[in-house]
Amino acid sequence: MFDHLILAASFGFSFCIAWLFLARRLLESVDVSTSPPESTKPAEQTLPVLTGTDDLSQRRRFDRQQALVYGLFSLVFAQGSVLIELIVFEISGVLSKEFRWYYWRADLGLLLLTIVVVLPLCQAYVLLSTTRNRAPVYRRVVYSLAFWALFFYAFWGLGAYLPLDSFSRVRDATGALDMISIEPVTARVGVVGVALMAVLSGFGAVNSPYRQLFVFVHK
DSSP: OHHHHHHHHHHHHHHIIIIIIIHHHHHHHTTTTSSSOOTHHHHHHOOOOOOHHHHHHHHHHHHHHHHHHHHHHHHHHHHHHHHHHHHHHHTTOOOOHHHHHHHHHHHHHHHHHHIIIHHHHHHHHHHHSSSSOOOOOOHHHHHHHHHHHHHHHHHHHHHGGOTHHHHHHHHHHTTTTTGGGGEEEEEEEEHHHHHHHHHHHHHHHHHHHHGGGGGGGOO
């Protein structure tokens, strides 16, 4: 019982830290690359004037989407933090081996489910909800499912070009037969994730100095 409380408390603590600090700092950061005109007041630029029911409904919809984004970001951050914590427990020998292995499989499976299923569905639904000519809710749900089906087909099609035999060797060495269901998804997420991080880091290394270097320029 004490072991369960430790992981539950660490998961809740990581979720709260991500929601209260990281999400607000990352998702509500101000773009300093373009300075606002002097004649425009900050209050007039950041706070919209609500003058009707359309503006109120739009603001409420924006608040719901913002809460959804914060929740998903915090959920992924908390799941990743628990994985790192379990690795530290494995190295230091804290908690029992069976307990660590059980929660490793459970947390990894939930993390893969969030990345492969929940995030693409929510991304598609939010994009469809932000268009001007918004379709009804049931159509947006159907379109989101269709988008996810195309995404998953392309995502799973990458397996023909990935070396999945290494996961089979790990499975044979550890004797974990229940890892068969998640090892192909883990291989695809690992390869695609590393490739996307390389592309984004290269873009940021070029784009960030190009847009922020004016801060160090003196008149």
